[in-house]
Amino acid sequence: MSTPPRIAVAGAGVAGLCAAEILQARGCDVTLFDPLLTDEGSGAPNASALAGGMLAPYAEIEHMPPEWIAAGLAGITFWEAFSQEHQIGFVKKGSFLVAHEGDRYLLRRFEAHLPPETRSYRPVVDIEPALAGLCSSGLFLPEEAHLVPLNALEALRESIRKGGGRLETCAVTPEALACDYDYVLDCRGMGASGDVKDLRGVKGEIVIVRNSEFSLERPVRLMHPRYPLYIVPRPDHVFMIGATVIESGEAAAEGSGAGTVSVRSALELLSALYSLHTSFGEARILQILSGVRPAYSDNLPHIRIEDRIVRCNGLFRHGFLLSPVMGQCVADYMTGVENRFSALFMQTGNKKERAAL
Ligand SMILES: Cc1cc2nc3c(=O)[nH]c(=O)nc-3n(C[C@H](O)[C@H](O)[C@H](O)COP(=O)(O)OP(=O)(O)OC[C@H]3O[C@@H](n4cnc5c(N)ncnc54)[C@H](O)[C@@H]3O)c2cc1C
Numbered sequence: 001m002s003t004p005p006r007i008a009v010a011g012a013g014v015a016g017l018c019a020a021e022i023l024q025a026r027g028c029d030v031t032l033f034d035p036l037l038t039d040e041g042s043g044a045p046n047a048s049a050l051a052g053g054m055l056a057p058y059a060e061i062e063h064m065p066p067e068w069i070a071a072g073l074a075g076i077t078f079w080e081a082f083s084q085e086h087q088i089g090f091v092k093k094g095s096f097l098v099a100h101e102g103d104r105y106l107l108r109r110f111e112a113h114l115p116p117e118t119r120s121y122r123p124v125v126d127i128e129p130a131l132a133g134l135c136s137s138g139l140f141l142p143e144e145a146h147l148v149p150l151n152a153l154e155a156l157r158e159s160i161r162k163g164g165g166r167l168e169t170c171a172v173t174p175e176a177l178a179c180d181y182d183y184v185l186d187c188r189g190m191g192a193s194g195d196v197k198d199l200r201g202v203k204g205e206i207v208i209v210r211n212s213e214f215s216l217e218r219p220v221r222l223m224h225p226r227y228p229l230y231i232v233p234r235p236d237h238v239f240m241i242g243a244t245v246i247e248s249g250e251a252a253a254e255g256s257g258a259g260t261v262s263v264r265s266a267l268e269l270l271s272a273l274y275s276l277h278t279s280f281g282e283a284r285i286l287q288i289l290s291g292v293r294p295a296y297s298d299n300l301p302h303i304r305i306e307d308r309i310v311r312c313n314g315l316f317r318h319g320f321l322l323s324p325v326m327g328q329c330v331a332d333y334m335t336g337v338e339n340r341f342s343a344l345f346m347q348t349g350n351k352k353e354r355a356a357l
Contacts, residue, residue: 004029005334008181010172012037013048014149014319015312016187017156018078019327020165026331030165031181033172037157047189048153048319050206050291052232052240054219055079055145055321059095061113063299063317069115071325071341076145078324079152086155089148089235091218096127098138099223100275106223107139118143130214130277138220146219146232149320174309183334186311189294199313201292203246205265207273211283212237220276227272238286241273259290293317301326303345305333 005028009016012034020030036046057064057072064072076092083090099107111119122140124131131138157167174186174195186192193199216233232240244265266288273280296302296314301322304311310333312326325341332339333346 005182007183008177009185009187010174011187013046013189014323015315018323019185019330020160021156022327022331024160024163024165033168033170035171037167037169047291047293050289051149051320052242053147053149053320056095058114058118058141059221072321075321075324079147088152088155092145093218094140094142095144095219096138096140097221098135101135128216148234178308184309186309190292192313198296200295202295203290203292204243205261205290206240206242207269208240208287209283209285210238211280213279214277222276227268229272241269261288261290302347303329304347
């Protein structure tokens with residue numbers, strides 16, 4: 001019997017965990033390294049822990065070319081299957097895009113990006129009755145889904161451990177690991193910015209509130225000329241509201257950890273939330289947080305092969321949506337199998353060429 005390939009994964013955010021889970025299911029011997037892992041495997045404040053958990057290939061169409069929609073739908077299929085055995089708060093009830101009556105032109109403008117068969121307006125009272133006072137109808141995207149990021153990350157860590165994978169609490173460099181493993185996956189997110197010169201951080205700030213007077217079945221996006229907002233329902237009337245998109249050197253300097261939130265951002269998010277429904281005036285603020293999205297200049301994720309180091313990064317706004325497919329592409333590359341999404345993700349080239357970028 002041949003020895004299973006030995007794979008080291010640097011970084012246990014959603015990218016590293018999805019890749020590790022998929023590689024382990026293919027029979028690989030996987031070791032994950034991350035300084036933020038604790039012995040109990042509790043959540044780490046990386047970009048993944050801050051995410052909304054929306055799986056929204058259509059609602060994100062302004063941030064992702066249409067040829068990526070199929071990869072996003074494949075990501076949803078992965079999480080749906082994973083949720084059969086793990087409690088990750090996966091809900092597939094679509095998402096709903098609304099606007100104040102005076103801003104409806106924003107919905108029509110957005111709609112033009114969607115494939116024609118997905119442009120479906122539905123009465124608010126039928127989809128999200130809690131928003132009946134806001135507008136009469138909204139764009140309904142029934143194929144979308146959402147999950148609870150911390151639950152998904154924990155379930156992946158647990159599954160990898162149960163499958164015999166090792167999780168080591170330490171920082172590593174892929175280069176130092178390369179001589180001991182068949183492949184090293186560099187999934188360090190912003191932790192790789194010292195080695196991956198064209199990676200930048202895009203800060204995102206969020207507010208988490210509890211409002212027992214209000215209920216939603218699915219993520220809602222409020223199209224607004226100045227303060228667009230999304231609100232993701234979580235169990236027990238908890239809502240995640242996000243997110244700012246701030247391009248700044250400060251974001252990169254902060255790395256992927258939780259950072260500070262400006263008063264302006266908090267005011268904008270909370271004002272937009274209050275304009276969605278006045279009951280949020282009495283909601284309790286549970287947390288105000290910020291994270292940094294790792295992004296390349298095209299805002300798309302890439303897999304870069306540098307000999308035995310495979311860099312998976314640049315997931316920007318789509319880490320939960322696209323990490324499963326990215327992990328499948330990596331596993332297929334290592335086992336010599338065709339993957340229909342490889343052309344989207346794969347970039348080859350040697351380290352010197354990349355460093356020169
Ligand atoms: C506010 C916000 C909302 C978002 N909402 C969504 C959403 O709704 N849906 C969606 O799909 N995406 C969303 N995203 C995007 C998503 O969070 C990111 O794309 C994703 O988390 C990136 O995952 P990652 O694993 O590449 O990076 P990270 O999650 O940052 O993980 C990188 C890991 O590498 C570790 N690391 C760093 N240096 C080292 C080292 N030297 N050795 C070992 N480990 C190291 C870090 O500790 C960290 O745990 C959101 C992002 C933000 C900020």
